[in-house]
Amino acid sequence: MIVNGKHYRTVWWQANKVKMIEQNMLPNRFKIVTYTKYKQVCNAIYTMVTRGAGAIGGTAGYGMALAAVNAPDKNFYKFMQKAKKDIEATRPTAQNLFYATNLVFEAIKDYKNDPKKAREVALEVAEDIAQEDSDSCERIGRHGSKLIKSGYNISTHCNAGWLAFVDWGSALSPIYWAKMKQKKKVFVYADETRPRLQGAKLTAWELFHNKIPHKIVCDNTTGALMQRGLIDMCIVGSDRIARNGDVANKIGTYTLATMAKAHGVPFYVAAPTSTIDITCKSGKDIPIEERDEKEVLEIDGIRIANHGSHAVNIAFDVTPAKLVAGIITEQGIIKPSWKKIQALNLQPVS
Numbered sequence: 001m002i003v004n005g006k007h008y009r010t011v012w013w014q015a016n017k018v019k020m021i022e023q024n025m026l027p028n029r030f031k032i033v034t035y036t037k038y039k040q041v042c043n044a045i046y047t048m049v050t051r052g053a054g055a056i057g058g059t060a061g062y063g064m065a066l067a068a069v070n071a072p073d074k075n076f077y078k079f080m081q082k083a084k085k086d087i088e089a090t091r092p093t094a095q096n097l098f099y100a101t102n103l104v105f106e107a108i109k110d111y112k113n114d115p116k117k118a119r120e121v122a123l124e125v126a127e128d129i130a131q132e133d134s135d136s137c138e139r140i141g142r143h144g145s146k147l148i149k150s151g152y153n154i155s156t157h158c159n160a161g162w163l164a165f166v167d168w169g170s171a172l173s174p175i176y177w178a179k180m181k182q183k184k185k186v187f188v189y190a191d192e193t194r195p196r197l198q199g200a201k202l203t204a205w206e207l208f209h210n211k212i213p214h215k216i217v218c219d220n221t222t223g224a225l226m227q228r229g230l231i232d233m234c235i236v237g238s239d240r241i242a243r244n245g246d247v248a249n250k251i252g253t254y255t256l257a258t259m260a261k262a263h264g265v266p267f268y269v270a271a272p273t274s275t276i277d278i279t280c281k282s283g284k285d286i287p288i289e290e291r292d293e294k295e296v297l298e299i300d301g302i303r304i305a306n307h308g309s310h311a312v313n314i315a316f317d318v319t320p321a322k323l324v325a326g327i328i329t330e331q332g333i334i335k336p337s338w339k340k341i342q343a344l345n346l347q348p349v350s
Contacts, residue, residue, distance in 0.1 A: 001162040003030060003209060009134070009167050010055045011062060013127065016069050018062045020050045023163055027205040038067035038083050045090040045097070048196070052164020053239045053275050054133045057096025061126035063087050064104035068115075068122040077112035080105065092287040093248055093316050095240040095277045100129050130166045136272035136330035137168035141181075144174025144235065144270055144328040150184040152232040155222050155260075157191040158250035159202035160237025160270065170270035171237040172206060174328065179212050188214040189231065191222060193250060195295040195313060219252050226263040234260050235328070238271040245321030245336025246283030251314050257323040269319075269336070270328040276341060279348045283318035291315050 011020040022031040041063035050059050067083030107125045111118035161172035178184040193199035200216050207214040240248040260267040296311035321336035334340040
């Protein structure tokens with residue numbers, strides 16, 4: 001994405017350091033942060049300095065590469081085993097995180113007694129993961145843009161754009177392609193996405209900088225817009241997709257999908273195939289993260305709820321496959337079913 005005339009990825013490697021955009025400061029401040037220790041990267045994932053399925057995957061890959069740099073020659077392999085567990089403990093729902101940690105770890109197994117070579121391999125694999133994410137998201141844009149007609153009003157939830165991936169994004173990539181590559185007229189209604197407001201803070205910021213007409217709406221408004229015939233389609237991202245096509249995404253996605261079904265609005269999920277977990281039989285098997293109640297009770301550190309009251313903060317929900325019109329992947333648009341997902345010939349993440 002272009003910011004202030006310069007192209008940025010969401011996360012990248014530079015001189016044995018991991019650099020990323022500090023997303024907690026957006027939209028009011030654009031800042032690049034730099035990490036030299038893998039545990040700093042762990043904290044960045046957990047505190048959502050970086051967030052979104054693909055960005056978490058890219059960051060996890062670079063985190064493993066940084067752990068290899070941090071690891072002493074003596075007990076190198078044992079250090080990497082611990083680093084892998086630490087990184088995986090940060091966010092349990094995002095499949096791309098585990099996809100990345102396992103790819104890097106499997107690649108260095110043959111070099112457990114050759115730390116120098118292992119470090120080289122770890123970085124090579126991490127860079128491949130980041131590039132694969134970027135390339136996949138660009139292809140998602142090409143495929144998904146075919147679904148968008150000029151003049152469409154599109155609803156989205158949370159942020160599944162460039163900030164949520166290494167580059168391009170998933171749910172926003174078809175919109176970017178339709179508007180910037182194909183010159184179609186599009187308008188986006190961005191759900192604010194409580195409690196962390198990724199739609200209001202991040203998606204709207206992206207759309208503004210890409211000159212795409214949009215408006216932010218409260219999470220409980222989109223049903224009314226559908227009732228008035230103002231939404232032509234929905235596109236959202238995903239943090240994990242089960243092999244039967246059930247989709248885990250930011251809390252509120254299931255509500256949006258249910259409203260879309262009730263009003264005959266096609267509901268699409270955009271995600272690279274690295275987000276699909278074929279070891280998960282259904283959405284019931286997807287681990288769902290629960291976060292600190294303060295995220296619900298406060299906004300930017302200011303308490304908005306009654307003192308003494310508590311909150312439930314479920315970070316993700318599961319949308320059944322029957323509510324999904326199609327999954328937009330880098331390999332094309334598929335129906336959310338085991339048969340179609342099986343045809344992708346994906347390998348399980350060990």
